[in-house]
Amino acid sequence: xxxxxxxxxxxxxxxxxxxxxxxxxxxxxxxxxxxxxxxxxxxxxxxxxxxxxxxxxxxxxxxxxxxxxxxxxxxxxxxxxxxxxxxxxxxxxxxxxxxxxxxxxxxxxxxxxxxxxxxxxxxxxxxxxxxxxxxxxxxxxxxxxxxxxxxxxxxxxxxxxxxxxxxxxxxxxxxxxxxxxxxxxxxxxxxxxxxxxxxxxxxxxxxxxxxxxxxxxxxxxxxxxxxxxxxxxxxxxxxxxxxxxxxxxxxxxxxxxxxxxxxxxxxxxxxxxxxxxxxxxxxxxxxxxxxxxxxxxxxxxxxxxxxxxxxxxxxxxxxxxxxxxxxxxxxxxxxxxxxxxxxxxxxxxxxxxxxxxxxxxxxxxxxxxxxxxxxxxxxxxxxxxxxxxxxxxxxxxxxxxxxxxxxxxxxxxxxxxxxxxxxxxxxxxxxxxxxxxxxxxxxxxxxxxxxxxxxxxxxxxxxxxxxxxxxxxxxxxxxxxxx
DNA sequence: TAGTGTTTACGGGAGG
DNA sequence: CCTCCCGTAAACACTA
Numbered sequence: 001x002x003x004x005x006x007x008x009x010x011x012x013x014x015x016x017x018x019x020x021x022x023x024x025x026x027x028x029x030x031x032x033x034x035x036x037x038x039x040x041x042x043x044x045x046x047x048x049x050x051x052x053x054x055x056x057x058x059x060x061x062x063x064x065x066x067x068x069x070x071x072x073x074x075x076x077x078x079x080x081x082x083x084x085x086x087x088x089x090x091x092x093x094x095x096x097x098x099x100x101x102x103x104x105x106x107x108x109x110x111x112x113x114x115x116x117x118x119x120x121x122x123x124x125x126x127x128x129x130x131x132x133x134x135x136x137x138x139x140x141x142x143x144x145x146x147x148x149x150x151x152x153x154x155x156x157x158x159x160x161x162x163x164x165x166x167x168x169x170x171x172x173x174x175x176x177x178x179x180x181x182x183x184x185x186x187x188x189x190x191x192x193x194x195x196x197x198x199x200x201x202x203x204x205x206x207x208x209x210x211x212x213x214x215x216x217x218x219x220x221x222x223x224x225x226x227x228x229x230x231x232x233x234x235x236x237x238x239x240x241x242x243x244x245x246x247x248x249x250x251x252x253x254x255x256x257x258x259x260x261x262x263x264x265x266x267x268x269x270x271x272x273x274x275x276x277x278x279x280x281x282x283x284x285x286x287x288x289x290x291x292x293x294x295x296x297x298x299x300x301x302x303x304x305x306x307x308x309x310x311x312x313x314x315x316x317x318x319x320x321x322x323x324x325x326x327x328x329x330x331x332x333x334x335x336x337x338x339x340x341x342x343x344x345x346x347x348x349x350x351x352x353x354x355x356x357x358x359x360x361x362x363x364x365x366x367x368x369x370x371x372x373x374x375x376x377x378x379x380x381x382x383x384x385x386x387x388x389x390x391x392x393x394x395x396x397x398x399x400x401x402x403x404x405x406x407x408x409x410x411x412x413x414x415x416x417x418x419x420x421x422x423x424x425x426x427x428x429x430x431x432x433x434x435x436x437x438x439x440x441x442x443x444x445x446x447x448x449x450x451x452x453x454x455x456x457x458x459x460x461x462x463x464x465x466x467x468x469x470x471x472x473x474x475x476x477x478x479x480x481x482x483x
Numbered sequence: 484t485a486g487t488g489t490t491t492a493c494g495g496g497a498g499g
Numbered sequence: 500c501c502t503c504c505c506g507t508a509a510a511c512a513c514t515a
Contacts, residue, residue: 154505173487195486197506203489210488220515221487 147185155194155201158184159208163226170211170223173199206230 143151151158162179163171171179177195181188202208207230211223 156505193507196508199486199488200490200507201505218515220485 143184143186145185147189150186150190151184155197156205156207159198159201159205159224160226163224170225172219172223173202173221176202176224 141149143149153161158180159176161183162176163169165179165183166175176198180194180198187194202210202224207227209225209227211225213219213222
């Protein structure tokens with residue numbers, strides 16, 4: 001059971017920091033002046049074509065926004081417990097990344113020699129994981145302003161983040177560059193060879209699809225989008241490049257961990273608590289896995305996410321040497337899940353056999369994400385429901401917004417056949433919730449929001465329809481009811 | 484010419 | 500030791 005509810009109806013709460021917006025817009029214009037600019041800083045065609053393939057809409061489920069705190073990832077003093085990322089709250093966020101760039105203020109910088117950012121890992125999908133991450137990351141690495149620390153994300157992840165944050169289904173290479181430099185100070189000062197790596201990644205990583213620019217579209221180069229088949233994986237488990245040695249929970253943090261009681265509201269990092277259920281699940285987990293508090297949540301999450309990082313799902317397109325990487329073929333379409341191949345489902349199944357991952361995730365997610373109408377976290381009873389921003393959603397098998405049907409209470413109950421991808425979508429949501437879009441939001445005023453959902457989300461109707469082969473209801477009425 | 488995109492090659496880290 | 504992932508470097512072609 002997972003509840004992400006809040007009083008506000010979505011997509012409210014996705015208000016960007018105006019200063020950030022203005023700055024990003026201005027910078028984007030400088031960057032891509034040859035292309036007709038829209039308010040989001042990307043080319044007009046980007047803005048026009050939103051109906052492609054991203055899981056962008058997942059970002060709209062931001063519970064952080066629901067909590068009333070504007071999130072600004074990779075910077076600031078507060079770290080989002082979900083993802084382990086730091087975030088600024090309100091005015092703590094620099095109006096411009098450059099404005100807060102120590103390197104641009106005379107701070108010495110030695111790019112290319114990243115420090116131990118790897119030990120301050122990013123998003124975790126559960127309260128438990130976030131808790132651990134939070135605990136063992138006392139010295140918060142501000143990737144947005146720290147020019148010395150290379151972000152612990154793979155280039156593929158960075159690209160994916162940029163794509164997600166852009167609110168568009170496809171973005172230009174320059175937009176990717178810009179987002180990365182905006183959000184990671186390191187790359188603003190690092191040797192530009194990283195851009196080569198970005199391009200290399202785009203070309204070789206099958207997660208990314210090139211969308212040629214139309215002939216009548218001005219500008220250079222094409223657009224890139226995320227293959228929806230891999231998007232969630234990319235974001236769910238790729239927040240770190242490599243596995244790390246076991247980490248220790250900060251003893252000081254452990255002392256702050258209190259049994260029982262609701263989790264503190266986001267933004268109260270000083271007082272953490274774990275519900276008894278979570279503790280029990282943790283204990284079960286430890287018993288089942290033999291890990292203790294040295295358990296690396298990052299690696300674990302990668303496993304939970306389908307172990308795709310281990311090379312089973314999101315590999316490179318490159319032609320591998322004949323005797324190497326024979327497994328690097330395009331992953332087949334998933335059978336029951338669009339996101340899991342058979343083998344992966346087996347893996348997850350075997351995992352389930354040993355340990356109830358769902359229970360752990362669900363429990364922790366409940367404890368972490370449950371926001372009641374007063375925007376306070378509250379422990380949740382475990383059931384099979386999901387509430388996002390005031391909308392009650394049954395635990396889906398293959399989550400698709402269009403498959404949701406509203407019940408009499410305005411809740412969205414998904415059919416049982418929709419279950420499989422929720423775990424990944426949860427992960428995706430959690431992994432992307434913290435993302436900040438430097439791109440100016442398009443018209444976010446009032447009524448347009450919901451109608452813009454499917455447009456801005458980048459959800460392709462055709463793909464959604466493909467996802468719901470078995471979906472035979474009145475599509476238009478469902479869409480209308482959903483909107 | 485600069486930016487973009489593709490491709491190849493190589494080495495290091497990590498896991499099996 | 501092998502495989503895989505990832506990063507890096509470089510060469511090359513194409514295009515605005």
